[in-house]
Structures are given as C-alpha cells and as structure tokens.
Amino acid sequence: MARLNVRSGLGPGDPEVPVAVLVIDSDGTPGERALSSYSAFGHEGDQVSYLLQTDGWAEHSYTGERLAVDIALHPGGLERLGVDPADFPVRSRFDPNYVLVLHAETTVDPAMAGQVWEGTAVFTSPGEDWPLVLAPPPEEPYGDEEEDDGPVKE
Structure with missing residues (x-):
C-alpha cells in the first residue's frame, strides 16, 4: 500500500x-506497479527523474488536516507498458483524458498545507536510486488538440 508523507529537505530550490513524498512498492497494488513502470518515461537530472506534464502529474487536494495526492497518467503510456488503462476507471479532474492510477492521503498541519510544494516525489521500494518527481497538473488541460499516444520510451 502506498504511503504518503510530507517532508522538508527534498524540495527544488529551497530545502x-x-x-x-509518496513511497510505493514496485510489486504492490496495480496502481503502484503502473507508476513504478511508468518511471521509465522519466527524464534524468539532478539525481532525480522528472516526469513531463504531458505524461502525468500529481494532483493535491486538502480537506481540513488531510492532504490527498492523486497520480494521473497518460493512458497511451500505460498501453505501451502493457497496462490496460481500463483497469483505472477514475479520470483526472484537470484533464479527463488522463487516468488516476493512485490515491494516497496523510495528515498535515493546516498551517503547513499552504507551504507544501505542488509537485510530488515518488520513491519506489525496493530501493530505486532516484525518485520520480511529478509536477502539479498543467494550468490548462491538454485536450484532444493533437493525437498523442503518450510518452515515448527512450
């Protein structure tokens, strides 16, 4: 089961x-396995792997003292990995062309909630060397303007 925490010392720029911080098991739930596999689409840099927003993102929402993080991924990328997007029927609230593969929650101090970086660092156990960093959702949905089959594995 994915575990969500909030930690300082990891953020871009100001530590x-x-x-x-989302910790997933590469042999865990279908969503954890999909996200772990999807990390192959990350772009390496600064001892982390970044996922482009066209490939997926992390959606944060707050209710009282609860932080919820939903991970949205492009269904074309899932298909390239041999994962059926239909296994994930819930869609992103920011762009319904993307599927939500994972949901995790944790308690946060309400005063801290406004300070949490909008992205999410994903660590995979057992021991991937670098975390996968997901940005927040794009400012506007990508929509169906272009035919896009998802990320290209390099």
Whole structure:
C-alpha cells in the first residue's frame, strides 16, 4: 500500500519547503506497479527523474488536516507498458483524458498545507536510486488538440 508523507529537505530550490513524498512498492497494488513502470518515461537530472506534464502529474487536494495526492497518467503510456488503462476507471479532474492510477492521503498541519510544494516525489521500494518527481497538473488541460499516444520510451 502506498504511503504518503510530507517532508522538508527534498524540495527544488529551497530545502526548507515541505514536499509530498509518496513511497510505493514496485510489486504492490496495480496502481503502484503502473507508476513504478511508468518511471521509465522519466527524464534524468539532478539525481532525480522528472516526469513531463504531458505524461502525468500529481494532483493535491486538502480537506481540513488531510492532504490527498492523486497520480494521473497518460493512458497511451500505460498501453505501451502493457497496462490496460481500463483497469483505472477514475479520470483526472484537470484533464479527463488522463487516468488516476493512485490515491494516497496523510495528515498535515493546516498551517503547513499552504507551504507544501505542488509537485510530488515518488520513491519506489525496493530501493530505486532516484525518485520520480511529478509536477502539479498543467494550468490548462491538454485536450484532444493533437493525437498523442503518450510518452515515448527512450
């Protein structure tokens, strides 16, 4: 089962900025396995692997003292990995062309909630060397303007 924490010392730029940290099991739930496999589409840099927003993102929402993180991925990328997007029927609230593969929650101090970086660092156990960093959703949905089959594995 995925575990969500909020930690400082990991953020881009200012190390004091708290960051949502998601720990997944590469042999865990279908969503954890999909996200772990999807990390192959990340772009390496600064001892992390970045996922482009066209490939997926992390959606944060707050209710009282609860931070919820939903991971949205492009269904074309899932298909390239041999994962059926139909296994994930819930769609992103930001762009319904993307599927939600994972949901995790944790308690946060309400005063800290406004300071948490909008992206999410994903660590895979057992021991991937670098975390996968997911940005927040794009400002506007990508929509159906172009035919896009998802990320290209390099």
